Amino acid sequence: MGNTVAIIDPISSGRLYGREAKAIGFKPIAVLTGTPLSDALKRFASVESFDEVHHMEDVEKTARFLRSRDVKAVLAGHHFALRVVDNLAGLLGLVGNSLDGVEARLNKLAMKRRLHEHGVPATQSRGICTKNLSDFKRFGMSFPVVLKPSEGSGSLSVKICRSLDEIRSGLIEIESLDLVYSGSERISLVEEYIEGPEYFITTANYGDGNKQLLCFARYDKVQTQHRPSIYKNIYSLPIDSDAAQAAFRYACDINRALGVEHGINDIEFKLTPHGPLVIEQNNRLPGANVPALIEWCTGINCYWVNLGIFSDTVPIQKPEVIYRKHFFICCLANDVVGTVIDVEGMDVVKALPGVVGVDLMVEVGEVIDKTTDFITTWAFVYMVHEDPQLLRRNADFVHANLRLSVAPPSGRDLSS
Numbered sequence: 001m002g003n004t005v006a007i008i009d010p011i012s013s014g015r016l017y018g019r020e021a022k023a024i025g026f027k028p029i030a031v032l033t034g035t036p037l038s039d040a041l042k043r044f045a046s047v048e049s050f051d052e053v054h055h056m057e058d059v060e061k062t063a064r065f066l067r068s069r070d071v072k073a074v075l076a077g078h079h080f081a082l083r084v085v086d087n088l089a090g091l092l093g094l095v096g097n098s099l100d101g102v103e104a105r106l107n108k109l110a111m112k113r114r115l116h117e118h119g120v121p122a123t124q125s126r127g128i129c130t131k132n133l134s135d136f137k138r139f140g141m142s143f144p145v146v147l148k149p150s151e152g153s154g155s156l157s158v159k160i161c162r163s164l165d166e167i168r169s170g171l172i173e174i175e176s177l178d179l180v181y182s183g184s185e186r187i188s189l190v191e192e193y194i195e196g197p198e199y200f201i202t203t204a205n206y207g208d209g210n211k212q213l214l215c216f217a218r219y220d221k222v223q224t225q226h227r228p229s230i231y232k233n234i235y236s237l238p239i240d241s242d243a244a245q246a247a248f249r250y251a252c253d254i255n256r257a258l259g260v261e262h263g264i265n266d267i268e269f270k271l272t273p274h275g276p277l278v279i280e281q282n283n284r285l286p287g288a289n290v291p292a293l294i295e296w297c298t299g300i301n302c303y304w305v306n307l308g309i310f311s312d313t314v315p316i317q318k319p320e321v322i323y324r325k326h327f328f329i330c331c332l333a334n335d336v337v338g339t340v341i342d343v344e345g346m347d348v349v350k351a352l353p354g355v356v357g358v359d360l361m362v363e364v365g366e367v368i369d370k371t372t373d374f375i376t377t378w379a380f381v382y383m384v385h386e387d388p389q390l391l392r393r394n395a396d397f398v399h400a401n402l403r404l405s406v407a408p409p410s411g412r413d414l415s416s
Contacts, residue, residue: 002070014077018049020303073310101259118257333371342405354385
């Protein structure tokens, strides 16, 4: 029996599948769907750890290629892969999730409608054409509202709108986005704005309704110019709390409604006085290096678990999830435009107790724009420690001391 696995679009956490697959005896192939990547997103992509790279022309040709390699499993390496990965699994007779839920797992509007059909709480929402404001006027939703691409990746054009003029300008912005951010149809989702802190929950789905809570975490975000999606901190929370258990039950209901029985995924949601309300379901490993941080805290390797689920290496032993440590991720934002001339404070930050890694996403001499979302974060600092209060203090230190020195473009004064 073959020991080859295929990872579709290895980006962000997905780019590490090659290394992790080799460590347990698999031969990894990277399959690239040809989705165009922005310059910022290219920094999160890599095929270096894969034995072979295949460029997809269409699904059936790729299925024939993978069959010739006796592939044992196909897994999504990024959001882009979700449109084809379950179809490929079906053509190859491999473990995958239901095809009738694919659109709901890709399209935020379709997801909300399907959840309502299955009795799972979600915000009331409507999709509107980016060139047609009249749909929104007919619906008569009260301000403030959230406007975002219904498909696509990232949060570049997620906006809180408080007037028709802001809706109009947001629609125009989405119309001008790269397809990677807007989706091929450039359809916008407008929905009620829900106050409350944002969280995500990572769940392992083993098949036959067998599910397990792997991680419960919260986001701190900064809101500027009506943008709610500039990340500041991401940090783990105890998984045995009432809030975590309620969120896990909700995540299980979402995954069942969307036809997900296999694989590790993460669900973003807001916690309201009436319970959790979903933002989106990401049917692949979480990003932001979270799988590595889960392993630092619990000893569980999410890549190995996911490869086991999809390669159908039965029986798969559910690991015991015990958080002996906590994690904290600092996401560094830049608020000026110019050329990077130095990165200040790196040595003192790396010397902090608990710092296990720093990803620097810019280079000296590079022209940098303002941070607008997760993808345009200029550095990530990863920390793991037994004491969550120490991690919080360290995070404050990181944001105060790790800085970019940026020269104005063309000699202009940045303050003007």
